[in-house]
Amino acid sequence: MNKIEADGQVYKKLLRQYLESDNNSFLDEAKRMSISFVSRNIYPEEIVRIHMKAIDSLYGEMFNDYKRSLQFLLEALIAYRKAHEEFEKLKLEQYELKSEIQVAANMQKTLLATKVPEIDCLDIGAISVPFRQMNGDYFHFVQGEDGALGVAIADVIGKGVPAALSMSMIKYAMDSFYEESMSPSAILRNLNRVVERNVASNMFITMFYGQFFSASNLFRFASAGHEPGFIYRARKKKFMEIDAKGIVLGVLKHTYYNQYEIQIEKDDMIILLTDGVTECSRGGRFVKREEVIEIIEKYADLPAQQHVEQVYRHFHQLDDFELKDDFTLIIIKRKV
Incomplete structure (x- = not known):
């Protein structure tokens, strides 16, 4: 079992316990798990996939519409991440260009x-x-x-x-x-x-x-x-x-x-x-x-x-x- 599959098992267990008991302590466990995802560079859409697999394993065909809504969310998150990466890239390029222009402006003052x-x-x-x-x-x-x-x-x-x-x-x-x-x-x-x-x-x-x-x-x-x-x-x-x-x-x-x-x-x-x-x-x-x-x-x-x-x-x-x-x-x- 690889790490993602192990994460899926833990996540499914926490989700089942939360849904069956409505105990907010399991939400705290989920937050700690999300923090570990960040440290391991796991993107939000991967978390949605883990959630979808957990729902499918726990409830099967009972939640088809819900699973379709999660697929919708998954695609939206994938698009969001790509757009965000492009935005951050452009921001970095803009910062570098601004820095270069500032250097040029300082040189111009000297010249x-x-x-x-x-x-x-x-x-x-x-x-x-x-x-x-x-x-x-x-x-x-x-x-x-x-x-x-x-x-x-x-x-x-x-x-x-x-x-x-x-x-x-x-x-x-x-x-x-x-x-x-x-x-x-x-x-x-x-x-x-x-x-x-x-x-x-x-x-x-x-x-x-x-x-x-x-x-x-x-x-x-x-x-x-x-x-x-x-x-x-x-x-x-x-x-x-x-x-x-x-x-x-x-x-x-x-x-x-x-x-x-x-x-x-x-x-x-x-x-x-x-x-x-x-x-x-x-x-x-x-x-x-x-x-x-x-x-x-x-x-x-x-x-x-x-x-x-x-x-x-x-x-x-x-x-x-x-x-x-x-x-x-x-x-x-x-x-x-």
Whole structure:
């Protein structure tokens, strides 16, 4: 007699004693037996089979309908176990994938890390909050030997791992350029060729690149279809939209990007952002650009880094706030 048959005999004895005496102590015996089944990895449907054999042995044809109902239960339990095993497998795979994405997200933070430079005449703040684990936004600062400060902000039209990989490619392409080719127009023209050759045709990248020259207080810039930023004129207490047009990176192989320049006065601000700032949701509607300007102006007296963090915190703390995309905001203030 094998172990399953021995289990069946014990189970049948306990069942008969319980049915004939209605003594609940036999239920406790059955529970202890079930615990032993668990330790031996015996599935519920096998217990149903043992029960069916016990009923058949004890009562024969008297319980045909009952036995048929148990067969029904048996099939249901078999299907349940298979589905449960598949569910647990999917859960494990999902956990492993989530862990891998978290590792990739941490690597991305390291790869795309940029140090906010310290320049005597400027106060600079930057914040980038990903919508998901991987960030499809990118910002970068470059200090040239001629004293110019280069600032880049970009956004992949898309989300997830492909967007994050594209941002890594942009960063390393920029690092490979010679400094003499770092004018805004040249930067975008060179990056356009990189994106057109290496990124899928259904994925595009918007980008803004600017240079601030502290000797002349001149801000030179170009845009590849990027969300318009603002210039705040302190003397007039007025925000002006940065007017720069250009086609997004990767659409056309040969594209020229117009370059613009503007003088930055004392206490003026350069505000650069991605569309995740203006496309965040409040009460089921997109936040308007006017609202963003209002909040930026509200906290304008703060140091630049506290300024950008407070703007994000202001929206994030609203009860009906919902982030719809990666949120990136840069503020550059001329101090003297």
